Amino acid sequence: MKNWQKIDRKNRDFEVTLKNGDKLWGSFPLADDEDIFGHETVGFLSWEKKESFFKAIQGKANITIDEILQFVAPIPHDSIESMTESEKSIGGISLIGNKPIPDGLQLRVHNYGKPGFVRITYKTPGNHKEFEIGELKIVNGEVTLPLMLAFVSYAREDQAVVKEILKELNDHGVLTWFDENELMPGDHWERKIEEAIEKSENVIVFFSGKTLERSGYKNKEIRYILDQAKYRPLGARYIIPVLLDDCKPPHEFKELHWLSHGRSGWLEKLVNVLK
Incomplete structure (x- = not known):
């Protein structure tokens, strides 16, 4: 790590780590720190005081030390562990x-x-x-x-009610991966779905009496979800079954607690898990 004393500090902002573990953010506005504060001491202007400091000195030809000390704090060299220049650009x-x-x-x-x-x-x-x-x-x-993502697994027969539920989740700030919105023409749709299942923190699986006996890709997707659950930390919430009617959840989900759509407080519970 570059010696912090050799860093050009003029007109730059820094993150300063002190040896006691504290972190400070701000700048070093003075060219003659030691003349003001003494040997091996720098003057630090925290970002919270920066605007007030420059307003106070605006238009002044001379500034007293007392005026400086209202905003700029002395920091001994030997109390500084490191400093890094703060980034400004987002790529x-x-x-x-x-x-x-x-x-x-x-x-x-x-x-x-x-x-x-x-x-x-x-x-x-x-x-x-x-x-x-x-x-x-x-x-x-x-x-x-730092946002969580929930993959949405459903059967086409339940699409209308699922879309209404997703709208309510979105209204609460929940991010969902819904195939109708995410799959674009030319996508390798099966692989894209698998990648979304792998990377999502949660999978909401919607069941209804109309879809439980259905064969085909839906069951393949369910098997893939169950397989991914094996790689999650023991006890972690991953699969969240939601029953859309009075159907019974499949045998593979018997050990999981499920939510029943329409019951009192069910949506609030779902939102709390997903955020």
């Missing part, structure tokens, strides 16, 4: 775990002043409500969104 945004970003997800990036960080809000597909993610650090030009 890409991804979901944690390199999950596919759902089609139609709208993101807004807000610069609120903290060096090396941005604040991000998002809208789910077809939704006008904006959800707050909070401050996120820029790392190697990338911002990673």
